Each structure stands twice: as structure tokens, then as C-alpha cells.
Amino acid sequence: MPIVVTGATGQLGRLTVEALLRRGIPAADIIATGRDIARVKDLADRGVTVRRVDFADTGSLAEAFRGADRLLLISASVPVGERVAHHRRVIDAAASAGVSLVAYTSTTHADTATTVIGATHGETEEYLRDRGIPSVLLRNGWYLENYTSQLPQILRNGAVVGAAGEGRISAASRADYAEAAAVVLTTEGHTGAVYELGGDASFTLTELAAAISAAAGRQVTYADLPVTDFAQVLAAAGLPAELAEVLADADLGMNRGEMYTDSGHLHRLIGRPPVTLSEALVAALDH
Numbered sequence: 001m002p003i004v005v006t007g008a009t010g011q012l013g014r015l016t017v018e019a020l021l022r023r024g025i026p027a028a029d030i031i032a033t034g035r036d037i038a039r040v041k042d043l044a045d046r047g048v049t050v051r052r053v054d055f056a057d058t059g060s061l062a063e064a065f066r067g068a069d070r071l072l073l074i075s076a077s078v079p080v081g082e083r084v085a086h087h088r089r090v091i092d093a094a095a096s097a098g099v100s101l102v103a104y105t106s107t108t109h110a111d112t113a114t115t116v117i118g119a120t121h122g123e124t125e126e127y128l129r130d131r132g133i134p135s136v137l138l139r140n141g142w143y144l145e146n147y148t149s150q151l152p153q154i155l156r157n158g159a160v161v162g163a164a165g166e167g168r169i170s171a172a173s174r175a176d177y178a179e180a181a182a183v184v185l186t187t188e189g190h191t192g193a194v195y196e197l198g199g200d201a202s203f204t205l206t207e208l209a210a211a212i213s214a215a216a217g218r219q220v221t222y223a224d225l226p227v228t229d230f231a232q233v234l235a236a237a238g239l240p241a242e243l244a245e246v247l248a249d250a251d252l253g254m255n256r257g258e259m260y261t262d263s264g265h266l267h268r269l270i271g272r273p274p275v276t277l278s279e280a281l282v283a284a285l286d287h
């Protein structure tokens with residue numbers, strides 16, 4: 001049952017390949033793809049099949065999907081305006097290759113979310129449905145790492161900055177989302193399912209600041225900014241202007257509850273409680 005993973009040169013994809021290997025899938029049955037395949041040389045050395053894929057290049061997709069049974073389509077990290085076209089080419093190639101299941105990493109409530117990110121995922125989900133290809137939607141919530149990776153800066157400033165108001169966020173670790181993806185790719189009964197994935201306990205950014213204060217033993221507060229001001233803060237920190245606006249817009253979605261879920265789907269899929277915010281903070285501070 002060859003399984004293709006797109007974005008395997010990235011963080012979530014690599015973790016998914018590792019989870020597939022842990023679940024006993026033979027390395028040669030895993031096809032790890034990405035543009036910069038030098039980044040997965042270690043996986044190739046362990047016997048994983050590595051194929052170079054650029055979503056812009058339909059020939060590379062056809063070649064990579066040859067003989068594949070299942071596909072994990074990890075949403076592209078390109079500018080949001082280009083994502084849907086890329087995803088459509090991947091889905092078309094999967095259909096042509098006769099893939100029996102496409103698992104797509106979407107976002108929480110993608111069918112109703114009104115953020116820019118939510119809309120691109122919603123369009124991709126719609127295309128999957130329109131193509132009639134057997135699929136499963138992994139609606140991944142926010143990564144805990146979006147915050148833990150910012151800890152040095154947050155501690156330096158004594159502040160979490162955002163525009164999410166008191167909206168609740170159901171974040172989880174990349175590793176837990178990856179494990180859920182591996183479960184869906186290696187067990188039966190997921191075709192047509194829509195999984196709203198997130199941690200068991202949600203938090204607001206005020207609660208995030210309090211959790212950081214407790215874990216680090218330093219006072220951190222939450223500064224809630226108007227969305228345009230938050231976008232400017234992100235741009236001033238070095239993000240490209242478009243990305244800064246998209247991320248600030250995601251905070252508005254959080255404020256509207258679009259990143260919240262109490263489905264328990266992630267817990268059920270991985271068969272244990274997902275890593276909590278406090279656990280993630282302690283682990284990140286230990287490093």
C-alpha cells in the first residue's frame with residue numbers, strides 16, 4: 001500500500017513519515033515528496049522512497065504518484081493566493097493515478113470559516129468533493145508551536161501580542177496532528193470523514209500569557225491590538241506584508257471562534273490525550 005506524503009521536506013510531513021514508520025509501514029512503501037529533497041536524505045538512507053515534486057509541475061506530480069495507493073496532501077506553504085491552484089493540480093494528479101484515498105490537511109471549520117486561510121482550505125475541500133475522489137479531511141487547528149517558537153521574544157517583551165480578543169483556540173502539537181494523519185492513512189473507515197482536530201483544552205491568548213507566566217516564572221500579559229496594528233507588528237518583526245496580514249486576519253477568526261473545537265477527534269484518533277499547552281511550554285522552555 002504505497003503512501004505518498006507531500007510536504008515531507010517540511011515539519012508536519014517529516015513527522016508524519018516518522019509516525020508511519022513507527023506504525024510499521026515498510027520504508028519502501030512510503031513516498032516522501034517535496035521540492036528540496038536534500039532535506040530528506042536521511043529518510044532516503046533509511047529506505048524511504050523519495051521523489052521530487054513541485055506542485056507547479058504536473059509532470060513531477062504524475063511521476064511521484066505512480067503506483068500510489070493513498071496520499072496525504074499537506075497544504076502548501078506558498079502565498080495563500082497560489083495555494084488553491086497548487087492543491088487542484090495535486091488532486092487532479094491523484095485522481096489520474098487512481099489513488100484510493102486522499103487525506104487533506106485543512107483547517108478548523110473550513111466550510112464556514114471566513115478567514116483568508118479558511119477560505120483557501122474551504123475551496124480545496126470543495127474541489128476534492130467536486131472531483132468525487134475518496135477523501136478524508138484533517139481539519140488541523142493551530143499549532144502549539146506557533147506560540148512556543150515565539151517564547152524568547154514573548155519573554156523579552158513580557159507580552160503576547162495578538163488580535164484574537166478572548167476567542168478560544170484549540171491548538172495541538174504538530175507531532176499529534178502528524179500521528180492522527182498516520183492513523184488515518186494506515187487504518188480503515190475514514191473515507192468521507194471530517195475530523196475537526198485540536199487539543200482537548202482550549203485557551204484564550206490571555207490564558208496563554210498566564211500559562212507562560214506560570215511556566216517561566218515571569219510576568220507576561222496579553223496585549224490585544226486592532227487587527228491592522230497587529231499586522232504592522234508582525235511586518236515590523238520581519239514577516240512579508242502579505243503573510244503578516246493573513247496571520248492577523250487569522251487572529252480575527254480566532255476571536256469569532258473559528259479555531260475552536262470540542263470534537264475530541266484528535267484524542268480519539270491518536271488514542272491518548274494530545275500534548276497540552278502547559279506540557280508544550282515546559283518542553284520548549286527546557287530547550
Ligand SMILES: NC(=O)c1ccc[n+]([C@@H]2O[C@H](COP(=O)([O-])OP(=O)(O)OC[C@H]3O[C@@H](n4cnc5c(N)ncnc54)[C@H](OP(=O)(O)O)[C@@H]3O)[C@@H](O)[C@H]2O)c1
Pocket residue numbers: 006007008009010011012013033034035036037053054055056074075076077078086105140141142143146
Ligand atoms: N495549523 C497551523 O498552525 C499552520 C501554521 C502554518 C502553516 N500551516 C499549514 O500547514 C502546512 C504544513 O505545516 P508545516 O509546519 O509542515 O510547514 P513547512 O515546514 O513550511 O512545510 C511546508 C511543506 O510544503 C512544501 N511545499 C511548499 N510549496 C511547495 C510546492 N510548490 N511544491 C511542492 N511542495 C511544496 C515544502 O516543501 P519544499 O520546501 O521542499 O518545497 C514543505 O515540505 C503548511 O504548508 C501550511 O499550509 C498550518
